[in-house]
Amino acid sequence: MTAVDLPVGPQRVERLERIWTPRPGVLGWLTTTDHKRIGLLYLFATLMFFAAGGVEALTMRTQLAQANEKLVGPGTFDELLTMHGITMIFLFIIPITTGAFGNYLVPLMIGARDMAFPRMNALSFWLFLASGCFLYAGFALGAAPNAGWFDYVPLALKQYDPGSNIDFYALGLILNGASSTAAAINFIATIFKLRAPGMSLNRMPLFCYAVLAVAFALLLALPALTLDCIFLELQRRLGFHFFDVAGGGDPLLWQYLFWIFGHPEVYIIVLPAFGIATSIIPTFARRRMVAFPLVAMAELLVAFIGFGVFAHHMFATGLATITLVFFAAASMLVVIPSTIQVYAWLLTVATGAPRFRAPLLFIGGFVVFFVLGGLTGIMFTAIPFDQALTDTYFVVAHFHFIIFGAAVFPILGGLYYWFPKVTGRLYHERLAIVSFWVTFVGTTLTFFPMHIVGLLGMTRRVYTYEPGLGWDAYNLAETIGGFTLAAGLLLILGNLVWSRFNGEPCGPDPFHGGTLEWTVPSPPPHYNFAVIPTVRSPYPNWDRTDAGYDLERGGLVLDAGHETPSTEVRDARLEEILSMPSESPWPIVLAACVVLAFVMLLAGHVLITAVFGVLGALTLGAWHLHEPEET
Amino acid sequence: MTAAGLPATASSRPAGWWGMALFITTEATLFGAIFSTYVYLWLRSPRWPPQGIAPTKPFYPLLLTALLVATSVPVHGAFRSARAGAAGRAVALLLLAVAVQCSYLAGQFVLFAHDLDRMPPDRSAYASTYFTMLGTHHAHVVAGIALELWFALRLTRGVNRYRLVGLHATTLYWDFVIVAGLILVALQLAPR
Numbered sequence: 145m146t147a148v149d150l151p152v153g154p155q156r157v158e159r160l161e162r163i164w165t166p167r168p169g170v171l172g173w174l175t176t177t178d179h180k181r182i183g184l185l186y187l188f189a190t191l192m193f194f195a196a197g198g199v200e201a202l203t204m205r206t207q208l209a210q211a212n213e214k215l216v217g218p219g220t221f222d223e224l225l226t227m228h229g230i231t232m233i234f235l236f237i238i239p240i241t242t243g244a245f246g247n248y249l250v251p252l253m254i255g256a257r258d259m260a261f262p263r264m265n266a267l268s269f270w271l272f273l274a275s276g277c278f279l280y281a282g283f284a285l286g287a288a289p290n291a292g293w294f295d296y297v298p299l300a301l302k303q304y305d306p307g308s309n310i311d312f313y314a315l316g317l318i319l320n321g322a323s324s325t326a327a328a329i330n331f332i333a334t335i336f337k338l339r340a341p342g343m344s345l346n347r348m349p350l351f352c353y354a355v356l357a358v359a360f361a362l363l364l365a366l367p368a369l370t371l372d373c374i375f376l377e378l379q380r381r382l383g384f385h386f387f388d389v390a391g392g393g394d395p396l397l398w399q400y401l402f403w404i405f406g407h408p409e410v411y412i413i414v415l416p417a418f419g420i421a422t423s424i425i426p427t428f429a430r431r432r433m434v435a436f437p438l439v440a441m442a443e444l445l446v447a448f449i450g451f452g453v454f455a456h457h458m459f460a461t462g463l464a465t466i467t468l469v470f471f472a473a474a475s476m477l478v479v480i481p482s483t484i485q486v487y488a489w490l491l492t493v494a495t496g497a498p499r500f501r502a503p504l505l506f507i508g509g510f511v512v513f514f515v516l517g518g519l520t521g522i523m524f525t526a527i528p529f530d531q532a533l534t535d536t537y538f539v540v541a542h543f544h545f546i547i548f549g550a551a552v553f554p555i556l557g558g559l560y561y562w563f564p565k566v567t568g569r570l571y572h573e574r575l576a577i578v579s580f581w582v583t584f585v586g587t588t589l590t591f592f593p594m595h596i597v598g599l600l601g602m603t604r605r606v607y608t609y610e611p612g613l614g615w616d617a618y619n620l621a622e623t624i625g626g627f628t629l630a631a632g633l634l635l636i637l638g639n640l641v642w643s644r645f646n647g648e649p650c651g652p653d654p655f656h657g658g659t660l661e662w663t664v665p666s667p668p669p670h671y672n673f674a675v676i677p678t679v680r681s682p683y684p685n686w687d688r689t690d691a692g693y694d695l696e697r698g699g700l701v702l703d704a705g706h707e708t709p710s711t712e713v714r715d716a717r718l719e720e721i722l723s724m725p726s727e728s729p730w731p732i733v734l735a736a737c738v739v740l741a742f743v744m745l746l747a748g749h750v751l752i753t754a755v756f757g758v759l760g761a762l763t764l765g766a767w768h769l770h771e772p773e774e775t
Numbered sequence: 776m777t778a779a780g781l782p783a784t785a786s787s788r789p790a791g792w793w794g795m796a797l798f799i800t801t802e803a804t805l806f807g808a809i810f811s812t813y814v815y816l817w818l819r820s821p822r823w824p825p826q827g828i829a830p831t832k833p834f835y836p837l838l839l840t841a842l843l844v845a846t847s848v849p850v851h852g853a854f855r856s857a858r859a860g861a862a863g864r865a866v867a868l869l870l871l872a873v874a875v876q877c878s879y880l881a882g883q884f885v886l887f888a889h890d891l892d893r894m895p896p897d898r899s900a901y902a903s904t905y906f907t908m909l910g911t912h913h914a915h916v917v918a919g920i921a922l923e924l925w926f927a928l929r930l931t932r933g934v935n936r937y938r939l940v941g942l943h944a945t946t947l948y949w950d951f952v953i954v955a956g957l958i959l960v961a962l963q964l965a966p967r
Contacts, residue, residue, distance in 0.1 A: 260790040260794070264794075325798075325801055328797075328801075329794055329797040329798055329801075332793070333790045333793045333797065336793055337789070337790040337793060363797060363800055363801040364800070364801070364804050367801055367804040367805035367808055371805060371809060371812070375812075375907070378903070378907065379903075383896075383897035384896050384897060384903035384907070385899060385900040386816075386903055391899060392816065392825060392900030394815070394816060394819055397815060401808060401812070710789070712787050713788075719787065765925065768925070771937040771938075772937060
């Protein structure tokens with residue numbers, strides 16, 4: 145049995161090693177419940193999808209490089225633009241920020257040894273991977289979703305889109321939503337219950353606040369999308385009436401439900417970026433975050449207000465003026481928490497002693513694009529402006545500044561920042577700085593001219609255009625920018641792959657970061673913390689000596705099994721020691737049953753769907769037969 | 776004190792309880808969206824239910840809902856018994872609850888089939904939302920029954936903390952199903 149106030153004897157560490165070491169080989173990865181391994185699986189899978197989405201984007205940009213280009217036809221172009229949108233949102237940004245960064249970092253940042261529900265965590269990943277493969281199977285079969293990522297009816301109804309393209313969309317997104325829901329529940333329960341003793345809410349890292357806000361937004365937003373997709377399938381397959389006026393339905397119903405999900409979704413995409421920024425900035429500015437509690441509140445507030453603005457995507461649909469004005473006002477409100485954060489970031493850098501290394505440069509790029517994209521966003525709250533420019537490239541420019549500039553830049557910076565933690569090696573700094581500038585120039589060159597062609601009247605989603613409209617030079621510049629951007633991304637990838645094998649060993653804390661993940665070796669051991677830390681500050685790694693904080697003494701070793709402490713929600717007082725489940729084959733089996741059920745549903749075999757459903761239920765039983773040992 | 780001999784405060788809600796509470800949050804949002812759809816289409820229709828469809832008769836739906844609400848008692852009783860260590864009593868109460876819930880479902884299926892005859896869902900948006908609403912709720916009742924059967928089975932081998940937390944979460948889930956059922960029956964019977 146363990147006891148308090150004992151130095152960490154080497155034999156204890158050895159025992160922890162023995163308890164937590166996973167099965168060797170591929171089987172170990174397939175049955176893993178280790179949040180770090182699941183985070184890495186998410187990372188590799190999402191990067192693959194990112195590459196696919198990038199190739200789709202470059203194909204479209206090549207097609208649009210000059211007037212009357214004939215690289216792809218209109219049908220293929222529709223599939224490309226739809227898959228590009230779905231891929232980047234559902235298969236790249238959300239899963240890489242929550243799944244990869246969140247999974248890897250949240251337990252390390254809060255001083256836990258795993259997520260609250262490790263097996264459900266594995267299930268989230270396998271369901272996510274299955275949903276991605278499911279959507280791309282549509283591509284392989286020549287029936288990829290093709291009605292745009294927001295899939296408006298009536299275009300998406302059976303009469304106008306008779307193939308199974310839209311069925312891939314609806315079923316694939318239901319599957320994806322199930323994965324995200326499971327992940328969101330897991331993050332909230334983990335953040336609420338598994339924080340290290342002493343990490344009261346006011347000492348929790350701001351990254352965790354961002355993940356918490358995202359998780360709540362996912363929980364409350366996803367059901368609307370899931371229900372919308374269920375309605376769509378019922379209408380397409382069984383002839384129900386939800387979206388057609390003739391049967392008493394309403395096409396706007398699709399848009400309402402979609403955007404009730406879709407706008408919170410925008411904040412779901414960008415909030416983790418805020419979280420990454422608030423992790424990187426203090427480290428490289430060498431000071432605490434300015435206005436820490438305000439930033440934490442602002443992160444939660446952005447997610448909250450995000451639910452009250454959805455109809456600003458529908459300003460051109462003929463809603464009542466009073467509705468438009470309400471939603472325009474609500475949309476302007478988002479400026480307040482956003483600006484609080486921008487000022488906090490800038491002031492932290494300005495009042496600190498900044499080191500402009502690659503991760504901080506990417507955050508700099510993020511702030512530039514976030515402010516520019518935010519400013520064009522405010523322009524859209526002027527309703528007549530929105531109505532004039534809706535469905536033009538100006539909109540495309542606006543949301544790519546936000547989604548690529550503001551959401552992906554911090555992801556890229558975060559890849560560099562935590563790379564030494566994950567691999568134990570440093571990335572190549574000079575090449576990293578070059579890659580930042582190439583990416584920055586590429587992004588600007590790709591998306592800035594889109595504002596201008598938008599103002600010149602070029603509409604979204606056109607697969608080609610006539611010469612002589614004044615669009616040619618801008619489009620060519622955008623295409624050149626797109627390839628520059630791709631080169632920048634390849635430089636980043638090359639840097640990371642090269643450094644993985646040849647980088648300098650970096651030790652536990654190369655950047656002198658403030659949060660708990662920098663207190664453990666790089667890469668972290670399977671059990672994360674040899675001694676569960678006791679936290680007395682929001683930056684425990686900096687305040688070790690000040691607050692008498694010492695990792696070697698005064699903590700918990702917990703080497704009697706897969707154990708981690710559970711604490712009380714607000715003040716993180718120690719409540720009990722949890723015995724955590726370890727590796728399990730059932731999550732991947734259950735995910736397989738679920739996806740096969742969906743495939744059979746798509747193919748119209750209801751009976752076989754039911755068989756896989758029953759198999760899934762039996763799998764759940766087998767899963768829960770294994771109970772953690774009583775302590 | 777925990778098993779490891781460490782000082783600990785009195786246990787508040789465990790992670791398993793939070794997991795279920797959060798799951799219910801998202802499920803409640805789903806039901807909220809379905810109910811809102813029903814009301815939205817209702818407000819946009821000149822007649823709801825449309826011409827030619829008679830409003831649902833209240834007697835049987837209300838009777839069945841009363842039955843549904845009543846099952847709250849044995850479910851909560853089962854949890855209290857299990858917490859007190861009386862596994863056998865908990866199993867018996869769970870089985871009683873399941874029996875009543877199954878008769879509830881049987882009654883609902885009869886009504887469902889009858890309604891399907893009366894107003895096929897591919898004829899009107901009213902029937903489409905009506906059946907989607909009911910079908911979703913019935914699916915949740917089935918899930919609740921499955922959970923209770925599972926814990927009845929597990930508790931035959933005695934009570935431990937894992938099962939107790941699971942059963943606690945199940946009572947929470949069942950309360951949610953009942954509340955959703957009450958709103959459902961109100962919406963089902965409201966248009967006259």
